[in-house]
Amino acid sequence: MLRLLSFALLLATWWVAATVAGSAKLPPPAVVLAVAVAEAKSGALFLHLGATLARVALAFTLSMALGSALGYLMGRSRLANRLGDPWLILLLNLPALVVIVLAYIWAGLTEVAAIAAIAINKLPTAVVTLREGARALDPSLDEMAKVFAFPRGRILRHVLLPQLAPYIAAAARSGLSLVWKIVLVAELLGRPNGIGFEIGVAFQLFDIPLLLAYSLSFAAVVLVIEAVIVQPFELRASRWRLRAA
Amino acid sequence: MRLEVDIRSKSFTSANGKRQEVIGGIAFALQRGEVGVVVGPSGCGKSTMLRILAGLDSDYQGHVAQPAGARLAMVFQEPRLLPWRSVEDNVRLAAPDITDNRLAAIFDVLELEAHRTHFPGELSLGLARRVALARAFAVEPDFLILDEPLASLDDALAARLREEIAMLVASRPMITLLVTHSMDDAARLGDRIFLLSSRPARLLHAVPIDVPRAQRSNDAVAAIKADLARRDFSMS
Numbered sequence: 001m002l003r004l005l006s007f008a009l010l011l012a013t014w015w016v017a018a019t020v021a022g023s024a025k026l027p028p029p030a031v032v033l034a035v036a037v038a039e040a041k042s043g044a045l046f047l048h049l050g051a052t053l054a055r056v057a058l059a060f061t062l063s064m065a066l067g068s069a070l071g072y073l074m075g076r077s078r079l080a081n082r083l084g085d086p087w088l089i090l091l092l093n094l095p096a097l098v099v100i101v102l103a104y105i106w107a108g109l110t111e112v113a114a115i116a117a118i119a120i121n122k123l124p125t126a127v128v129t130l131r132e133g134a135r136a137l138d139p140s141l142d143e144m145a146k147v148f149a150f151p152r153g154r155i156l157r158h159v160l161l162p163q164l165a166p167y168i169a170a171a172a173r174s175g176l177s178l179v180w181k182i183v184l185v186a187e188l189l190g191r192p193n194g195i196g197f198e199i200g201v202a203f204q205l206f207d208i209p210l211l212l213a214y215s216l217s218f219a220a221v222v223l224v225i226e227a228v229i230v231q232p233f234e235l236r237a238s239r240w241r242l243r244a245a
Numbered sequence: 246m247r248l249e250v251d252i253r254s255k256s257f258t259s260a261n262g263k264r265q266e267v268i269g270g271i272a273f274a275l276q277r278g279e280v281g282v283v284v285g286p287s288g289c290g291k292s293t294m295l296r297i298l299a300g301l302d303s304d305y306q307g308h309v310a311q312p313a314g315a316r317l318a319m320v321f322q323e324p325r326l327l328p329w330r331s332v333e334d335n336v337r338l339a340a341p342d343i344t345d346n347r348l349a350a351i352f353d354v355l356e357l358e359a360h361r362t363h364f365p366g367e368l369s370l371g372l373a374r375r376v377a378l379a380r381a382f383a384v385e386p387d388f389l390i391l392d393e394p395l396a397s398l399d400d401a402l403a404a405r406l407r408e409e410i411a412m413l414v415a416s417r418p419m420i421t422l423l424v425t426h427s428m429d430d431a432a433r434l435g436d437r438i439f440l441l442s443s444r445p446a447r448l449l450h451a452v453p454i455d456v457p458r459a460q461r462s463n464d465a466v467a468a469i470k471a472d473l474a475r476r477d478f479s480m481s
Binding site: 140143147149162 | 316318321325327329338
């Protein structure tokens with residue numbers, strides 16, 4: 001209820017601002033909605049949304065899998081941490097734009113280059129978060145698992161993953177928001193489709209309703225994914241905790 | 246089936262870089278079906294010895310011979326349950342092949358039936374200890390290690406759990422090693438009692454108890470305790 005009210009307030013503010021600024025600079029909600037509906041009817045909206053989501057899904061999965069494995073290794077092994085740390089610091093501080101441009105130069109304007117560039121941007125944050133998680137693992141439970149001769153799979157599923165779950169959720173949450181931002185830049189610079197590409201087109205034409213229609217549709221999809229996938233996962237992962245007072 | 250322990254020395258390097266000897270020499274043997282009780286002052290190195298026997302620490306001088314392929318179970322000083330799994334899952338994860346009947350029987354003895362679906366965070370320490378005991382017995386071990394399983398419980402509960410341990414130990418032929426600093430526990434449960442010195446731990450006495458566990462009256466227990474106290478005193 002409160003969320004709806006807050007959303008209505010946002011729309012009202014937008015509408016008032018549009019009236020004050022004039023529709024050339026900020027079109028009112030109804031105009032943007034009409035453009036969005038037209039784009040949806042032609043199928044273009046879904047095509048571009050689909051392309052962007054596919055890139056997000058691929059890059060996100062890739063970087064989470066690789067980042068979790070590397071982060072776990074660095075948290076558990078001192079040697080791996082020493083070897084990996086300089087790379088990590090370099091990647092953490094490398095601007096996203098540099099990675100994207102270099103990827104396009106080295107691998108051409110290809111899908112592989114785009115997805116790799118997005119994944120590389122997200123990778124170091126996942127590594128850092130999971131490294132903290134691996135450092136916080138409870139050694140007394142490791143010993144318990146060893147004494148009772150738990151096989152590897154059981155240790156992973158019942159001992160390690162539940163302890164890492166809050167860290168994985170945190171890495172997914174922050175990583176996803178990073179990927180949402182970077183994917184559009186990668187598309188703007190070197191892909192012939194996707195939301196980022198459409199926003200680039202709208203920018204060149206100064207077509208503000210088109211720009212807003214694509215941006216907001218994208219934002220809506222992001223919100224839905226957050227609410228339907230990320231938040232329930234977090235809730236489930238912390239189900240065993242006693243609820244904080 | 247025989248456990249042979251000969252730990253000649255074990256030392257730690259403490260945070261300030263000094264070598265500290267924790268175990269100065271412990272040698273004993275236990276047969277299948279016997280309960281060995283290790284008694285010693287707090288901090289003398291009992292838990293360190295148990296970690297070596299459990300295979301958690303291999304950095305020591307000496308030799309430990311365990312029966313090949315022996316199944317190990319341990320009740321740690323803290324319950325060490327998985328907080329994100331229910332009581333039943335905690336037991337089943339350690340003993341995946343357990344039948345429903347056998348699990349029910351163990352839960353029945355330890356009065357955990359009502360807590361099957363609870364998470365460890367919802368249990369009192371006494372209950373969590375009992376879950377740890379249930380887990381250890383559920384795996385049907387050949388070698389059972391109990392590290393002060395009754396510490397910090399009130400007397401009535403400790404006495405009940407001690408009886409339950411005695412009952413469960415009697416139900417299976419296995420090697421049991423119990424660490425405690427209660428002479429009462431030692432006198433009531435042990436077949437062989439090992440008295441350790443203060444740090445670094447040395448074996449002072451190995452005292453065999455002739456009266457079978459089930460037939461120990463309060464008088465017999467008192468006599469054993471008096472004997473243990475005399476030996477303990479004579480060495481310290």
